[in-house]
Amino acid sequence: ETGVTQTPRHLVMGMTNKKSLKCEQHLGHNAMYWYKQSAKKPLELMFVYNFKEQTENNSVPSRFSPECPNSSHLFLHLHTLQPEDSALYLCASSRDGNTIYFGEGSWLTVV
Amino acid sequence: RKEVEQDPGPFNVPEGATVAFNCTYSNSASQSFFWYRQDCRKEPKLLMSVYSSGNEDGRFTAQLNRASQYISLLIRDSKLSDSATYLCAVSHGSSNTGKLIFGQGTTLQVKP
Numbered sequence: 721e722t723g724v725t726q727t728p729r730h731l732v733m734g735m736t737n738k739k740s741l742k743c744e745q746h747l748g749h750n751a752m753y754w755y756k757q758s759a760k761k762p763l764e765l766m767f768v769y770n771f772k773e774q775t776e777n778n779s780v781p782s783r784f785s786p787e788c789p790n791s792s793h794l795f796l797h798l799h800t801l802q803p804e805d806s807a808l809y810l811c812a813s814s815r816d817g818n819t820i821y822f823g824e825g826s827w828l829t830v831v
Numbered sequence: 832r833k834e835v836e837q838d839p840g841p842f843n844v845p846e847g848a849t850v851a852f853n854c855t856y857s858n859s860a861s862q863s864f865f866w867y868r869q870d871c872r873k874e875p876k877l878l879m880s881v882y883s884s885g886n887e888d889g890r891f892t893a894q895l896n897r898a899s900q901y902i903s904l905l906i907r908d909s910k911l912s913d914s915a916t917y918l919c920a921v922s923h924g925s926s927n928t929g930k931l932i933f934g935q936g937t938t939l940q941v942k943p
Contacts, residue, residue, distance in 0.1 A: 762833075762835070762918075762932075762933045762934055762935040762936070763875070763918070768930060810874055810875075817930075818863070819877055820931060821877065823874060825873075
């Protein structure tokens with residue numbers, strides 16, 4: 721079982737669609753992250769939020785828009801994605817930037 | 832040069848074997864080091880943190896060599912259930928922001 725839950729677990733969307741990924745952490749952590757994992761590539765850090773303030777945007781295209789309303793919830797809004805954006809999107813959280821814990825991930829396919 | 836590099840493998844070993852993975856990192860200011868395990872189509876799960884003095888957890892031993900900028904993971908008496916991809920993660924610089932940079936992972940297959 722994980723203290724970080726992500727929904728949906730699987731998502732198929734067209735290039736003109738708008739969808740959102742949701743993440744919730746039940747660990748009392750203050751930092752939340754979005755990572756992207758594509759086939760045959762290392763995990764790529766996308767965004768970091770600390771106490772709901774964005775502290776890192778790792779040159780992510782604007783078609784990915786994060787939202788962090790509070791320290792427990794994190795969203796990734798998706799619009800006009802490309803097929804190459806198909807990947808596993810992992811949310812994670814940590815306390816004070818120490819060990820990070822991942823959610824189960826959202827498998828995204830862009831068609 | 833990649834910030835964090837691992838030999839992708841795969842490492843194919845028989846049950847009971849001892850296997851070691853290395854991971855090199857480029858940022859000498861990095862302070863925190865971890866090994867994660869990732870099963871096929873699952874999320875990475877923390878296996879162990881890596882401390883300067885080295886640390887052991889059952890069959891698993893992690894070591895850090897700051898001078899040569901690498902960390903290692905040793906698995907003794909391999910089990911079939913150890914088959915997975917092992918990711919090393921290194922903090923980005925000295926600040927404790929939780930920004931972890933991951934290697935691409937080393938795949939281990941333990942055979943009967």
